[in-house]
Amino acid sequence: MGFPLLTIALLAPIIGALVLVFIPKDEHKIVKAISAFVMAISLGLTLVAYFGYDFAKGGMQFTEDIVWVKELGVTYAMGVDGISLPMLLLTNLIGFSAVFASWNVEKRPKTFFILLLLLIAGVMGTFIARDLFIFFLFYEVVVIPLYIMVIIWGSSKRVTKEYAGMKLTIYLLIGSAFLLVGLIAIYLNAYPVGQRTFMIDKLAAASYSEPFQIFAFALLAVGFGSLLSMFPFHSWSPDGYAGAPTAVSMIHAGVLKKIGGYGLIRVGLLALPLGAKFWAPVIAFLAVCNVAYAAMIALAQKDLKYVIGYSSVSHMGYVLIGLAALNVIGINGAVANMFAHGVMSALFFSMIGYVYEKTHTRYIPDLGGLAHQMPRVAIGFMMAGMASLGLPGLVSFIPEFTIFVGSFAVYPTMAIIAIAGIIITALYTLRALANVLFGPRRPEFDHYPDAKGPEMVPLLVLGSVLVLGGIFPHLILDMVNSGVEPLVSAMMAKLGAAATIGGGF
């Protein structure tokens, strides 16, 4: 075990939060500077890991193993592979941007940034943990900072921020209760007493009976699915995003949600392939509901955040249908699309946050012609919007295309319905953008400045990733493929001859 790169990346925000505790609460600038600094460390280390990943070797790299709780079989095991690295990178990109998107927080900034850093560290931990126990630990760590941030810095529009925060928290937690039962069941079933372990790779290697797999996968699907806002467990998502402050919406829609998809692949598909096979058609069906139903609702929304909230529910449908295809191409597309959607939605939310912070409204009919006063923000909006509808040349085109290729082979009808969903996506995205950005100049917005200085950071960072990921898709897809392919082939081997899925569809 060499340089503990991942642990340092993980600890940087935690240590940052601890340092902030001792900073006087009126030193706003120092608080923000420290937060930005520790996130820069994490982001830098992540980039080192991302570009230092050895494709030839493959598998988990930068691993660290410390026996943690011996009798339970818990290991402090860190490591990244082709699936977790894009997620880790995404976390840090968005985390770094979120610090700058919150640069103008003037209400109790010290508490805000402490919680924000803890939230980011929690999300990061889930993606680099190779131990299910540690994974779950980090997974729930995020809940409480999230709740407190929503109730203090959130906004009450259609629903109060208290309602939004509680809905977010309770959905997440009830889902996690089912998830936890499922995880413990897997843990107990995998090995006899004495050899038990929480290591994900060992749990994936154990063999489980088919009825157990079906049962446990259902629990996992409910738990992770409610986090991923899978229909019908999605209703927290738009309300939650609408009530949350900008940084929380960015992180939540951008990465936190993706823990659901990530966990479903890492634990669900790999450890319980028979269960996955059993439930795949159902998930595919729910995925199509996600795509179509959420997109329809997004059409009717007047609040910008609700539009993007429902759009993110809709996009998660693509991820789910890619997963449900249970083939390398589909899962590749799903992972890549999680990355793409993360960048895109975070950029969207940061731009909305900026506009809301200045104009104090998110109501689409009240806005208009903002491109006149805020050209830079308008560029951000346009990039995010174009990426949302899958314009070639931006980051989300290739992943979505891959998903369709992967899922068409298995569920042709549903894949076509899902593709049709893109049309609705285009409709609501373009309409919202047109109403907000274009049209005649409105004099009441004249005195609002365009984004500048630190406010530009989210736009620059996330925007450039959007473009780079579109022009050089192999940067992401190669990485994802290197992680997915060996694991999914192992899964296929387990499924054996019965690899054709969901024949009925």
Next chain:
Amino acid sequence: MNDFIFAAAFYGLAGMTILSAAGVVFLKDIVHSALMLALSFIGVAGLYVLLNADFLAAVQILVYGGAVAILIAFGVMLTRRRNMKESNPNNRWVIYASFVSAAFFAICGWALMGTDFKPVGQQVNPEAAVEGLASLLLGDYVVAFESAAVLLLVALVGAIILAKGAKEA
């Protein structure tokens, strides 16, 4: 002992115990209740005698029939209430309570009747019983015995704190 006399004595004593216990609950004057309580204790002592537990019977009369009953009488006197009528009232739950008690009694009765209790332990010579008790109490059961001593100390301290303190506070 003649079986008939034994049975007659048992039912007589048991009836006395139960009736006077009922009297404790139902009499309206708390002084009468206290006297009934003493009578009930004495009935229990009689049952002990029937079971050959002479020492226990003596203790029962001394401690419960004597000391405890007198303490209660003292307590009643110290409340300095002139009129003792309606000093031991019932409340509106009496009907429900009697149903619950009757049900509990019936279930217990059924269960105890349906169980075959085997005689346990060996008969001991009454003269040796006290000695045996003493060596048990100060031998094997010394922890319980000493804990009871500590308990009494705590009860005394507590009584002083609550009674004296409440007066001064």
Next chain:
Amino acid sequence: MNMSLLSTEILTAVLACGLLILCLLSPNKEKHRGIGYATLFGLLAILVTTFFQYGINETTFHELWIHDDYSVFMKELFLVAAILVTLSSIDFVDTLPRFRSEYYSLIVFAALGMMVMASANDLVTIYVGMELMTITFFVLVAYVLGNGRSSEAGVKYLLLGAASSAVLLFGMSLLYGLTGTTVIPEMMAKLHWSPALVIAVVTLIAGFGFKISAVPFHMWSPDIYEGAPTPITGYLAVASKAAGFAVLVRVFIDGLPLQNGVDWLTVMSVLAGITMVIGNVVAIPQTNIKRMLAYSSVAQAGYLLVGLMSADAAGVKGILFYAMLYVVANMGAFAVAIVVAKELGTEEIPDYAGLAIRQPLLASVMTISLLSLAGIPPLAGFVGKLYLFSAIMDKGVLWPAFVGFVMSMVSVYYYLNVALYMWRDEPKDNRPIHVPGAIKFTVLFAMVATVFFGIYPGPLAEVATMAAKSLF
């Protein structure tokens, strides 16, 4: 006869009596701080000695007294609770009208009663130990002289406690009648199914259920928790309940056979299920922090009962581990409630508004303690629940885990309600709240222990495993 097996109890009894004498000797009757610190150091010293007592698994007095790792663990738990209660009482005692110094010795006496319960291996000793604890609590609950609520709580506790003791004693006497012995392990072989045994088991469950405040024997707890002085409420909630569990586990696991006997596991399952559900659901509408914590402690009893349901070393280990964390987390919450009650003069949850601004330490400790009770990782409560529920899942029974985890998440609702007021709202006035040193130590200890054992549960879990194994 091996008196060294009684050393902890003897030391505690000496400490308690010594403190009483010290109260008499001290020249200024109302100067209690010195005695408070003497209590503290005495208890600490006893706690240190208990660490050297692991590994001695012996009985004495013809099996009437047992000294095993299980009892040592429990005694440590009582001592930790007593120490934390003493620490959080030192400033609180200033507000008592009279007899301030004697307060401390009563805390020690109650701990003594619990210790006797933990080590007793026969029914008589258990009963006397339990009465020692309960009678001490009668006095402690009513200690705020001249305060009607405290006196009312004391009288209520006296009446209900006496009734529950009577029920318990009835069950014990039936067991004696059936077996001719009061020694718990000896009963195991002699008991077989009979209607009287059913009654005995039911009355025992009712009697112990009162002590651990399991539904439907929980009715007393909200009223008495609310009326009692806050540190005593904490003591009652953690130590008294843990002592109830200590004997419950020993009597049922060691003494009552499941084969050919009464299937008490089913009764426990039903009890655990309704306790988890009702405790959590009724806690939701509470607005008084102490009543809320009372119902939450009812719910916690339900989680602990799940450990008894599995009736094996893993389950008992879960109980021990969880009980220890429960002590720490609950005392953290009660310590905050003590300061708030003293400084702001309120126990209503909405009055906690702005605590995060006025005193971030207290708000953080309260939040962390409550979340640990809710079982949110990485706090210790999560690991405890994991142990409890994985033990029963390992037996192939899933529903308690579902009920438990879902109800824990429901409990987050009312716990976060407190957090909502503390963190969201602006305070009514901005004066900082003074936190006395002893309380500061208590809350910091509670916070650090809760986080530490959540992230690194290994050491405590090992001790708990060893203690649980000594029972089987």
